[in-house]
Amino acid sequence: MKTNLAIKTQNLTHTVKTAADDLTILNDISMSIEEGESVAIVGASGSGKSTLLGLIAGLDVCSDGDVLLYGHNLSKLDEEKRADLRGQYVGFVFQSFHLLPSLTALENVMLPGELKGDKDAKRKATEFLEQVGLEHRLQHYPRQLSGGEQQRVAVARAFASSPKVLFADEPTGNLDSENGKMVTDLLFGLNEKQGTTLVLVTHDASLAQRCSRQIMMSSGKIIESLGKE
Template sequence: MEMKSALTIKGLDHSVETSNGTLDILKGINIEIKDGESVAIIGSSGSGKSTLLGLMAGLDQHTRGSIELYGEKLETLDEEGRAILRGKFVGFIFQSFHLLPSLTALENVMLPNELKGEGSANDRAHQLLEAVGLQHRLSHYPRQLSGGEQQRVAIARAFASAPKILFADEPTGNLDSKNGGLVEDLLFDLNKEEGTTLVVVTHDPKLAERCDRQIEITDGEIKES
């Protein structure tokens, strides 16, 4: 049985206006990512990796071309429409964690489902924090957690709403090798258990090699290996 597409990108260009004129960040990109696949986006700093990830997730609007996420063309949606689509399908893990400092670990993980008004938010958050080995840190605030622990909370939060696709921007970039390895294991374990499509921007060759395939971006253009 052929896997259906999670994400299809055709003829994608993205440019920004600067004081020196138009800067072309992404040029002529075509990508298809299957449902349940794990894909690493690799390349040097400034090559356009994080920009591409943000466009895929609908965090910004691309200049030309088409991005289709689970049957919805992002270029046909306004900001509110893209936000609704992200709430339905997307999870996101940032390098800098982006936890809310005034909320405990448990409350941070509960937040996505509470915003949706789902009554199972507490049970789901407990389950995920146990899965990432933080059942003893439920009432701790981000400032009381190590970098590795904060990233594990961020992973649990990203999986809380059971996203169909998870975008991760340098998820091990701020971690030491031990915590980085643990976070990698968690990503792929949860990916398999939840059946989530995984798209990761990374400089870490070990993390990239664990994905089903790698897509290299150089000077804003895609080269798949």
């Protein structure tokens, strides 16, 4: 299904059950993100940013409403079909890196391609590690890498699978300012080079301002959208 929209939500609401009562985390959110956009989702802790990211990435299913990823309604799909779509369209960079400790940097970056049966996975992984400045760390394990180096491996892994949309949840949250700037430059540089849609959750104002649009959240609602709608 062809569309110029990467993501569209319609009346998205998400409620979870607690011991005391039902808790509405997101309330009636409708928005769209075009192909190639860079969008920052910002707001105070507890505003629903990470929950929104998880729903539009297909990691979870909303209680009500619709989430469309390249025209596919994630709200109507089971976990297996959502996983297939994530493999086809989506890459992730998280605050906590999520590298497999038993694999080298090269093997971590190769893994998504190998799972897809890409016979060129090793060459692509090597090229992306070179692009993030880690050509001398290919055979190092995560425990042998600094935090900044681990996050650069995670960025290389995300882009090596050539995602149409890259989701990043606080990608610089565990990094010092120097490594944070390096990872930010990588995200936007690779985003621009590949035309990948970039969706970030961040508390970092300077990172948010580099995006073409900022979606500001409070109490589970979008209260403002700055930039191109």
